[in-house]
Amino acid sequence: MPTCKHCGHQWGWKETIVQLFAFKRKLKCNGCQTKQYISVKSRNRLSIVGILISLIFVPFISFGVPLRYIITSEILIYIFYIGCIPFLIKLSNQEEVLW
Numbered sequence: 001m002p003t004c005k006h007c008g009h010q011w012g013w014k015e016t017i018v019q020l021f022a023f024k025r026k027l028k029c030n031g032c033q034t035k036q037y038i039s040v041k042s043r044n045r046l047s048i049v050g051i052l053i054s055l056i057f058v059p060f061i062s063f064g065v066p067l068r069y070i071i072t073s074e075i076l077i078y079i080f081y082i083g084c085i086p087f088l089i090k091l092s093n094q095e096e097v098l099w
Contacts (some may be wrong), residue, residue: 001067002089007032025095036091045088053077 002011009031011019019027026035056077059071 001086002036002091004029004031004034005091005093006034006036011038011086013086017082022087027091028045031034034093036093037095039092040096042088042090046085049081053081061088066083 001013002016003009004011007029009029011030015030026037028034029036057070057074060073
C-alpha cells in the first residue's frame with residue numbers, strides 16, 4: 001500500500017482507489033494534507049503490467065477462442081488489475097519526469 005513520504009501515513013485500499021479515480025496528478029494525503037505524486041518507477045510498472053495483460057489475449061484470438069470467453073476473461077483480469085493497483089504504487093514528495 002502507498003505510504004506518504006511526508007508523514008508516513010499508510011493509505012488504505014479504498015483511499016488509494018478514490019484518489020486515483022479522481023484523475024489528478026497530485027494525490028492528497030489524508031494524514032497531513034500534503035501533495036503526493038506517484039513515483040516514476042510505479043508509473044512504469046503499472047504501464048508494463050497493463051500492456052502485458054493486453055498481450056495475454058493475442059494467443060486466445062490466434063487459437064480461435066470464442067469472443068465471449070475473451071471478453072469475459074478480459075473484464076475479469078482488468079477488475080483484478082484495478083484491485084491490485086494500490087499494492088503496486090509508491091509515492092514521492094515531488095513530481096518526477098518520466099525521462
